[in-house]
Amino acid sequence: MIQYGFFRFFIAFVSILPWKLVEILAVVSSFIFFLFPYRKSTIESNLTRCFPQATAPEITRIRNKYYRFLSRLFWETLKGYSVSHQQAKKRFIFKNPEVVQQFLDQDRSVIGLAAHYGNWELGALSSGLFFHRVMGLYKPIKNQRINRFIREKRGQFGLKLGAIEHTHRIFAKNQDPAHLFLLVADQQPSNREKSIWTTFFNQDTPCLHGAEMYGSRYHMPVVWIDIVPRAFGHYEAYFIPLTNDASTLQPGELTQAFMLHVEGRIRKQKEFWLWSHKRWKWSKNP
Numbered sequence: 001m002i003q004y005g006f007f008r009f010f011i012a013f014v015s016i017l018p019w020k021l022v023e024i025l026a027v028v029s030s031f032i033f034f035l036f037p038y039r040k041s042t043i044e045s046n047l048t049r050c051f052p053q054a055t056a057p058e059i060t061r062i063r064n065k066y067y068r069f070l071s072r073l074f075w076e077t078l079k080g081y082s083v084s085h086q087q088a089k090k091r092f093i094f095k096n097p098e099v100v101q102q103f104l105d106q107d108r109s110v111i112g113l114a115a116h117y118g119n120w121e122l123g124a125l126s127s128g129l130f131f132h133r134v135m136g137l138y139k140p141i142k143n144q145r146i147n148r149f150i151r152e153k154r155g156q157f158g159l160k161l162g163a164i165e166h167t168h169r170i171f172a173k174n175q176d177p178a179h180l181f182l183l184v185a186d187q188q189p190s191n192r193e194k195s196i197w198t199t200f201f202n203q204d205t206p207c208l209h210g211a212e213m214y215g216s217r218y219h220m221p222v223v224w225i226d227i228v229p230r231a232f233g234h235y236e237a238y239f240i241p242l243t244n245d246a247s248t249l250q251p252g253e254l255t256q257a258f259m260l261h262v263e264g265r266i267r268k269q270k271e272f273w274l275w276s277h278k279r280w281k282w283s284k285n286p
Contacts, residue, residue, distance in 0.1 A: 015082030030071035065271035116274035128158025215246025
């Protein structure tokens with residue numbers, strides 16, 4: 001109860017602040033990460049694995065940029081819970097929605113694959129402003145009151161949310177009428193046996209299997225959602241087609257193509273990916 005009360009008070013406080021002041025708070029609070037380095041060893045290990053030719057000062061520079069982004073992500077997301085319809089559509093813009101809409105007009109559901117890059121939360125929030133039927137898969141928060149509040153706020157512009165433990169049922173029930181299914185799919189899987197192994201930054205990397213399984217089962221088109229950070233609180237996203245029918249691809253082909261796009265985006269602006277996530281917990285041949 002106390003945790004929920006503090007959370008709601010903090011959200012209410014941020015909601016009355018102008019975006020410029022929120023940006024200043026993000027800059028100031030980023031110094032907390034420098035005083036108390038958050039997951040420093042994990043971040044540096046991930047960066048070193050992905051950029052083995054980088055010098056120690058270069059790794060430190062990327063880590064520091066990431067800390068500034070992490071603070072930005074925190075404040076942007078909190079402020080996002082109170083944005084208006086007009087603000088949401090202006091701050092996260094899907095530049096080519098026709099790539100997805102053409103399939104929806106044919107009554108074909110589409111899978112949109114995103115990474116933990118930029119502010120994927122703002123992207124999910126505004127997606128309902130660009131498409132009539134959008135379903136997002138998410139992992140519920142343990143605190144039920146906070147989870148219910150966040151779910152309501154994420155869905156305020158039309159996004160429907162389904163818990164990942166009900167993925168099978170969600171895909172089955174939302175094919176007719178057609179939906180855009182949003183999956184953030186670059187994280188470490190929880191099930192080793194079902195993982196799809198890819199090459200990511202020249203490393204064997206396990207990936208989630210859901211996009212391939214459901215995309216193939218329902219003959220769905222799949223697109224990569226390329227999120228491009230702009231100024232504070234502003235992002236653009238581009239839909240990049242991966243396949244018109246996932247069932248026509250070989251096992252692992254779709255996931256590898258997706259991860260190559262993720263890697264390409266990270267290489268352009270390294271600090272905007274979630275480097276504090278423990279991405280390489282397993283080896284391919286233990």
